[in-house]
Amino acid sequence: MHDILFISDSIPRSIDRASLISRAFNTQILPPKNVNACQLKAASIVVYDLVLDVETNVVHIRDALEQCQTVVVFFSSGNKLEKKQAEALKGARLVDRTHPLNILLSEMNTILRRTKRKTTLQDAMQLVDEAAASFEDICLSTVLGAPLPLDKLENATDTVSGTLAKYSLTNFLGSLQGYHSHTTRHTLLVATVAAEFCTRLNLSDDIRELLISGAIVHDIGKTQIPLAILDKPAKLSDSEMELVRTHPRHGYRILQKNPKLDDRIKILALEHHEYLDGSGYPDGKVEKDLCLEVRILTICDIYSALIEKRSYKPPLSHNEAIRILDSMGGKLDQRLLAEFKKIMRPAPGFATVRAKAAG
Ligand SMILES: [Fe+2]
Numbered sequence: 001m002h003d004i005l006f007i008s009d010s011i012p013r014s015i016d017r018a019s020l021i022s023r024a025f026n027t028q029i030l031p032p033k034n035v036n037a038c039q040l041k042a043a044s045i046v047v048y049d050l051v052l053d054v055e056t057n058v059v060h061i062r063d064a065l066e067q068c069q070t071v072v073v074f075f076s077s078g079n080k081l082e083k084k085q086a087e088a089l090k091g092a093r094l095v096d097r098t099h100p101l102n103i104l105l106s107e108m109n110t111i112l113r114r115t116k117r118k119t120t121l122q123d124a125m126q127l128v129d130e131a132a133a134s135f136e137d138i139c140l141s142t143v144l145g146a147p148l149p150l151d152k153l154e155n156a157t158d159t160v161s162g163t164l165a166k167y168s169l170t171n172f173l174g175s176l177q178g179y180h181s182h183t184t185r186h187t188l189l190v191a192t193v194a195a196e197f198c199t200r201l202n203l204s205d206d207i208r209e210l211l212i213s214g215a216i217v218h219d220i221g222k223t224q225i226p227l228a229i230l231d232k233p234a235k236l237s238d239s240e241m242e243l244v245r246t247h248p249r250h251g252y253r254i255l256q257k258n259p260k261l262d263d264r265i266k267i268l269a270l271e272h273h274e275y276l277d278g279s280g281y282p283d284g285k286v287e288k289d290l291c292l293e294v295r296i297l298t299i300c301d302i303y304s305a306l307i308e309k310r311s312y313k314p315p316l317s318h319n320e321a322i323r324i325l326d327s328m329g330g331k332l333d334q335r336l337l338a339e340f341k342k343i344m345r346p347a348p349g350f351a352t353v354r355a356k357a358a359g
Helices: 011-024 037-042 057-069 079-089 102-118 125-145 150-166 168-178 182-200 206-219 222-226 238-244 247-256 262-273 292-307 318-327 333-341 350-358
Strands: 004-010 027-030 047-050 071-075 093-096
Touching: 004 011, 004 037, 011 027, 011 047, 011 102, 011 125, 011 222, 037 057, 037 350, 047 057, 047 102, 057 071, 057 079, 057 093, 071 079, 125 150, 125 182, 125 206, 150 182, 150 206, 150 247, 182 206, 182 292, 206 262, 222 247, 222 333, 247 262, 247 318, 262 292, 318 333
Parallel strands: 004 027, 004 047, 047 071, 071 093
Antiparallel strands: none
């Protein structure tokens, strides 16, 4: 299920709006002829970018207004007929195509947050919601080119840290599974696993907080990569993979804009795909270049990706994930990996944990 259903009769005309919205939200983009009633009802927000002086398009939107809670309609104020048609669509939220999108995106974020909160009643889930909301605000600021909101990062860090103190890791992981956006889910999962790992390693509170904050923004550069690629339900082509591999540099550039942000957090975003044997990216750094915090984050990031369900793969069990980490040999810090294996309890797969928590 997607949060936003973006319906367009001309992708070349809609491309700017569609790509900005799909970078910020979990979005499906379809032409009107391919949309069915189930998709309309399932989406939290339906966005129409159609030529409004075509009668069939207006009829399509009227039908949607009867079935959907929130309908956004783009129109051109310079086109008198289109403007008149738009104004006749009672209940729709009208947006001039020529106006900046930032206010609309903020409103969409608020609507989505309200929708998600309605469906999550347990305390642990509400706390996960808070962390997710802060993370999504961070992503939105990034998509809009605004500076990283440090207060939101602190809030998300405190929430992850506090939630783990109050609830078990299993509860937290179970609550996370409800998030549709794989980046939100993955980010909070990595932050949670990293926090747990730091606690078990008896590292200082300073390093633990640094790892949680670093994990929350480690993939922030992915806001620059289209979701169609990130969520592609198949193997990526070489050029798509190359694009995905730009995310650590994008992340570093985004975080560099905020001089108040701890430099160690910027390094975590830049180096979390580097390996000790020099085979990682983006710079092919080697063991001597990579600090303890980066080595910890890399293990937590890979482990989390393996136990998560993705559009192109099912979730792996803890044991299967550990087997893959073992097979990576000299890429990972072997002493840390040995500790990770000792202290991260063999648990059911991520998807199974969800079923238990819900029950
Ligand atoms: Fe990454």
